Structure formats: structure tokens, C-alpha cells
Amino acid sequence: MSSCQVIDRSITFDGMVLTDIPLADLSVHRHGPVVTVRLARPDVLNAFRARTRAEFASVLRALRADEQARVVVLTGEGRAFSAGQDLRELGGLLREEDASDDRLREGIEELQELTRALLSLPQVTVAALNGVAVGLGAELALACDLRIAAHSATIGFPEARRAMFQTNGVMWLLPRIVGLARAGHLVLTGRLIEAAEAERIGLVHRACPDAELAPAVEALAADLAANAPGSLRLAKRLLRDTWGLDLTEVMARETDGMLACLRSRDLREGTLAFLEGRTPHYEGR
Template sequence: MSNPFLKITRDGAIVTLTMNQPETRNALTGNTAVAEFVQACADIALDRSVRAVIVTGADPAFCSGGNVKDMLRFQSPDLQPEAIREEYRNGIQRLPKALYHLDVPVIAAVNGPAIGAGLDLSCMCDIRIASEKATFAESFVKVGIVPGDGGAWLLPRAVGMSKAAEMAFTGEALDAQQALACGLVSRVVPHERLLDEAHALARKIAANPGGVLRMTKRLLREGERSSLESLLELSAAYQALAHTTADHHEAVRAFIEKRAPRFVG
């Protein structure tokens, strides 16, 4: 498509990725969305000066997930299941592998409906804050398909298995306050304040040493699938690295000297 899906902006150590095709409610299929997300994540991963990322959508939606009109092509009698499987593996499934595994902390600023793969996209982020206009639905069942983008793995880790099953089996939407009550989001803010709140949170994160932020996020990710013993071993190795960094030395000196630290990365 001629217009990029992502609008990428930067403020110091904070990168904001705005899904910017409001005419499709920022749908993730039938366009270059996945490829752009994958490239953006690769660029951010290599840029050690980036300390926080915000993902949001151009109003009125955060992300409508898969483009239902684009699904019509799967009804072709000439299209074999094997081809559809490969399209998922080489298409939408590249998104969670890139975004969920990005070492930099990621905040989803959910400004409106997050539907299907749009909800799952928010769950690929570390922190979710919601506008009062946000809604959330694991709605694949409503169009006769299953979560093909990893939602069955992501959503239970965000809200627990019982709530995830309820959402996936009914396809019904939660409003922002319901999402807050079940822990899907950590806060709900006025719509006009959403990006200000997201940037304020990102600045608090970015004020900390970048290398330690990345290692901390990796420990959180590894902790989701590791034994305590394995995670303790990895934590000891990361801690050995952290203790040798200039930022750690500066933090200790600043604490002793009762001043604000000056981290250099």
C-alpha cells in the first residue's frame, strides 16, 4: 500500500508506533502491517538508546484485528488448507514473535476497540493502559475461526484461564472498566489524556538504565516458562553483568551522595 501502516515518532529514548489506517480501523491483514511491525521491532532492538516503546492506534479504533473482507479470499475452492496454514505462519504469526519478544519495555495505549488480533496485539505488550473509550474482545469465534495469532497463549497470561476462556468462547466485548477489573489493563484514563499518560509512564521507565531494563524484561519473559531454579541461574548471570555496568556504579555513587543519578547507557 502507498501509505505506511505505522507512523513512527521518537521523543528522546521513547519510540511511539501509531497504527495509522483509521479507514480500516487499523486492521492488521490485507496490508503491510505485519511487515512494518517486524521491521520496527528489529530496528528498535538494535538501537540501544531506545528505552521504552508505546503502541497505539489512530482514532477511533486501536486495532480491529484481521480484515474480515480480506477473509473472503480463503473461500476460494482452489485454496488448500496447507496454503492457509503457511500464510498464517509467514504472516500474522510473525507479529507476536517480533513484538512479544522485543527486549525493550512496551506500553499499549489502547484508545478504542481492540478486537480479535487487536486485543492479542495489546497482550503482546508489557503494560496496557486504556482510554475510557476502549473495548476488548477475543472475537474470533464470532466469525467462525480460532485465534490464529497466539491469542490462546497470550490472553490467559494476561487475565487468567477462566476469564480468557469466557472471552474466547463467547466473543463478547469488555468495556474499559471491566478490563481494569480483570487485570487486562492496569489503568483507565480519560480519552484525551491517554497519550499524555502513556508518555508519562514511558518517561518513568526510560529514566532507568537501558541495559538493565532489557535484562529485566527478558527475566520476566523467561519466568513465564522457566522453573524457579532455571530463572535463578539466569538472574545470577544477568546480575553479574549488571554489577559491572557504568550505570550501576553511577547509581550506587548517586545514592551515597544523595543526588539524582546520571545514566549514560
Template sequence: MGYETILVKKEGKVVTITLNRPQSLNFLDPIMGGELERALGDAEKDEGVGAVVVTGAGRAFSAGGDVKFMKEDHTAHEFYQRMESITRFIRSMTCLPKPIVAAVNGPAVGGGCSIALAADMILAAETATFAEAFVRIGLIPDCGGIFLLSRRIGLTRAKDLVLTGRTIDAREAERMGMINRVVPAEALEEETRKLAQELAAGPTMAMGIAKRLLNQSYESDFDALLRLENSHQALLRLTEDHREGVKAFFEKRKPQFKGR
């Protein structure tokens, strides 16, 4: 089954998902949300996939929700149902047991900013911008934006961006700790490819567990997380990837992980 609003391409162990509505700055709606959820589910089930890249077609990463839709009259229940259908893919991103890299090629606004924040690592072109602009139309961040933004940059900075709705450039986003790295626009695709390939070549099971425990760390107390670390570490000791990693260490070579 094909896709209407996204492009999905697999190269080696990396799947690239491209938001593909360039004429409308890759706006989000239930169709795109459902297709993103399906593509992420396929990537999770495919043992040959070690990492996922999310990027945008054209000059924007994503301008977020369809503001034209908001001109129409809907009940609160109708709008809630619409948001539920759109945002399920955000849970898929945060729960995917494989690393996700967002390659932000242009404006990431509103829900588009949340998509980037839901990735595990964010590379941004020098021309990229970020905005949680909801306050400008009397709304609050959605698609997990409040949760994801405050976790990345802390409450003080998150309140600044959410309550003012101001736009920041990639350099300021990097200084805030919102993103991992800024690269020249012409180098974004190549730098993202190299990072994704590096992650995809890693021990998938260990990285998936590490991702889950990091995400749980804000809700867990120290002792509970310590017990989780110990139990998962004991299980990972039995994996082929661990044995290969130890063997490669003593043989002074690069390990060849298989995700098992």
C-alpha cells in the same frame, strides 16, 4: 524506506508506532505485520531508543484481521502462510529488550487485542473496549492471543472471554488484570508519554533482562530461574548503569542511566 500502514515517530528516547488505517479500524494484514516487524527491529538496534509506544489512529486501536479477506477461498496451507507472515511481529514485541507500552485508544478486537496483550504495559482510554471475538466467526484467537491472554488474566477468565467472544470495557479489563490502568480519553496520550519517558530513562539492559526472565518464568522451574537471576545479576553488576545507580543512591539524587 517509508511505511504504508503505520507511522513511526521518535521523540527523545521514545519511539511511537501508530497503526495507521483509520478508515478500516487499523485492520491487520501481511503488509502491516511486516512493517511492524521492521519498525520494532529498528527500535531494537537504535541505542538511542529506551521505550516503544504502540497505539492506533482514529477511533480504534485495531479491529484485527481483514474479515473481507476471509470471504475468499484459500487452502489451509495458504492461510497458514498468511498468518505466519502477519504474526512474526508479535514475537518481535515479546522479545524486544526494551519496554513496550500499548496506548489503547478505542476497540481492540481479535488480533488487535493480541497486539495490546503483547506489550509490557497497557494504558487504556475509558472508551476502549476489548474482545477476543474469533468464536463469532468459527475461529480461535491468533497472534498469540491464547498464550498472552491466559498469562495475563488466568485460565478461568481467559476461557470466559475466548469461548463467549464477549466484549468488555476498559474498567472490566482493569479489574481482570488485563491492563495496567484506565485513564480519561483526553489524557491517554499525555499519560502514555509520561510513562514511556519514565521507562526510557531507566537502565535499559537491566529492564531488557528482567523482561526476558519474566517471560521465561512460566516455563522455568524455580532453581533454573534462580540460577539465571544470579548469573545475570553478576553481569549487571559490571554495567555503567549499576555503578551510576549506586552512586546516585548515596548522593541522594536521581540516577542518569545510559543503557550501558
């Protein structure tokens, strides 16, 4: 893997603009085709405030246009992935006399847009749950394609315990990931579960000892980045869309996807690499 290039509280990335605002609540690191976005407010368990939301949205916009990135890893700094929304900021907003429904709705829609942007990224996304992931933290993890959790991680949707409600597509994503019965249990009880149980019910794809999380994520990201980018984009998009399609529609999309691959330079490279007994070097073309 190539040397790490770090963009910490910066606005440039490999000589090009990464974000349209400076970063204070996030840090971004590139290892070749793998980009790691780290939530960086460890003193408040990486809770999201308005600033964090704006920075995250800016990074997602930049990544969407980044043709060199093939894998995006989302994780947290310190002992938490994210404790969700910063309730101190929310409490202050609710106490304001001008906290109209329109203003509150605008803030909620900003949250919803994070999931839309995360789901629409062309790269494969991996949530590396290094600690507590609740509320918005758990919701954003659901929007990632893959999830790996450290054994110390706890995950849950405690909104009902705080007289709140789920956002960020939880009511659509969670039942599709763990099934309706388990989703209902998690949402209605609001209880947190440990990484081992999350793995058992399919909420995360793997749970591992804390010390093994970083190398496990690095190995997974390297495996993903070695695959043909075009194939990954097609597969990711169809996997997301398949719930709203019937079998005929899915098979038609498969045909279109296969035709696109057959026309690609990467298919030729993959075939030659196999015949020559070497590792393919895909360009995404």
C-alpha cells in the same frame, strides 16, 4: 522530554535506516528514547491488511537493532487501536481458487511472527489502547509488557463469533495475564469488555479518561526510560521466561542478572547519582 522527531511514511530515522519498505499504514515518532508506533488506517479502524503486517514486521526488525530506543509505545490513530484483521482482504483471499492450505498457512505464520518479534524486543513495550481493540488488535496488545486503556476502549477476542480461531499466542498469554477461568470466558463467549472491566480483571494495568490517556502514557514511558536499560532488559526477559522455569532456575537467572549488573557502568552511575543527590544518566552499558 526532547523534541519530537517524526518519521511519517518514511524509511529513515535519525539518519539511519528504520524500515526496509516505505510506510503507508503506520507512522513512527521518536521522543528521545521513546518510540511511538501508530497504526494509521483510521478509515478501517486500523485493521491489518497484508501491507500493514509487512510494515509492522519491518518496524519491529529495525527497533530490535535500535540501541537508542528504550521504550516502544503501540497505539492507533483515530477512534480505534485496531479492529484486527481486515476481513475484506481475508474474504477476497478465501474466494480465490488458488487459496491452498499452504498459502493460508503462510499468511497465518506471518501473523504469528508479529507476536514473536514483539515479545523479543529488548525495549519495554506499552500498548496504549485508545479505542476498540479486538481480534489481532487485542492479541498484539497482550504481547506488550504493559497496557493502558482509555475509558472508551473495548477489548475482546470475538473469533468464535466469526467462525475463526485465535492466533498470536492468545492461548498462552491470556491465561497467564487474567487466569484460566477469565481467559476461557473471554475466548468462549467472544464478548467485548469495557476498559473498566479490563482493569478489574488485570487485562490492562490502568484505565483512564480518554483525555488523560496521552499524558498517562507519556508519563509512564518517561518513568520507564529513566531506568537502567540493562536492568529492564534482564527483568523483561526473565518475566517472560519464568512460566517455564522452576524456582531454582529462576534464582540462578537472578544471580546471573545481578552479576551482569554489578559489572556494568550503569551501576556505578546509579550509585554515584544516589550519593550525589542527582538524577542518574544511564547509557545501557
